[in-house]
Amino acid sequence: MRSVLIFYLCYLLCLGLGLACVVGVCVWNSWWRGGFAWDGSSHQFNWHPVLMVTGLVVLYGNGAVVYRIPLTWGQNKLPWKLLHAALMLLSLILSIVGLCAVFDFHNSNNTPNLYSLHSWIGIAATALFAMQWVVGMAGFLLPCSPISLRELLKPVHVWLGGSILLLSIAASISGINEKLFFALKGNQSYAMLPSEAVLGNTLGVLIVAFGLVVLKILANSEWQRPDSSPEDLAYSPVL
């Protein structure tokens, strides 16, 4: 009972921090960075942080902990599996559109793509995530996939899931840091810590805190769905 209570406190923290991250990145890019467009200008770039933080961090983290909610444990796993896959697909789509925003912005401004460490870590996170989604879909949702394969895949899927979140946090922190150095010059230089810098830094701290709470929820074995019953593993087919 105490363990369940602590879970819900962590889950509430996860939801609250996730919401704060989305609000923070939206306020930063709409209020301080001038809002959004899709015209090759810096307003197009602004979609990049908003979509990556919302997709690859917040939606991804929330999608990852769906099975950990004790309320769902007595129920058929399939609807929760579909919700997990749907949240992850939405997260993946937002991430890909977020990458398109920055690639298109770079191309419009004759800036090379994929040279910074931030971009290397970020593209690795998204590529691994796309691979993880396809293998997860084939391995855990297609009815033809055998139970032995599912049992083999599960620990790899769980570990890779946490690793992708770590990559996306490292990419977010380096990206926000880089953007603030680029954007804040002259009298309002980053080193003077103007209000935009405090907001950006706070957003980074919130993202790290969100990631730590999600990884804590994933790591606690008491909060794992007590399943792996034959019905759960070989539930009714999707197709």
Added chain:
Amino acid sequence: MRSVLIFYLCYLLCLGLGLACVVGVCVWNSWWRGGFAWDGSSHQFNWHPVLMVTGLVVLYGNGAVVYRIPLTWGQNKLPWKLLHAALMLLSLILSIVGLCAVFDFHNSNNTPNLYSLHSWIGIAATALFAMQWVVGMAGFLLPCSPISLRELLKPVHVWLGGSILLLSIAASISGINEKLFFALKGNQSYAMLPSEAVLGNTLGVLIVAFGLVVLKILANSEWQRPDSSPEDLAYSPVL
């Protein structure tokens, strides 16, 4: 037996990646960045990445997995506890000297301290690490600390340990990214991906890979020292 074999493969990877990180950061700062000094110049700054990566990432990660080595499980825990504490103390000292290098460099050049997101995450990692070391020392090494306290502290110590590593990885990635943007200008700009940029980016990838292997070793319950026997918890006093 298979699990032990996989552990040693992971441990070998952890040692190899750690060594590659130390060699990479040393080669970068001695060969490409002009070497080391303690005179307020950029050569003093060069100590910062070398000491943080060696201390707060590589030594820290190796110190964290000491208990997981199956070879040590049949032996008295105390020497391994002392080795864990000693490796962590050395890691903490290197990190603090690494911070002194950059603070002193900033002060010599009238640059403000602690304004960037990189510095916020890095200082949080080091402060939490110092706190973790003191609480760990008092809670697990002082003979007067009761067993009930040790049992209460252990999961917090393990979770905070992993969290500090995540912070130190995020700080390393944002720091290397920032340094490469600062250092590579003109014909040899970061965007042209000169050999120094490839080395710096590769170092970042190696750091992330090292962190993922350490966190994988820490997360696997089969690789946890099967202790918590009364003798292990109340071993012979240090003082």
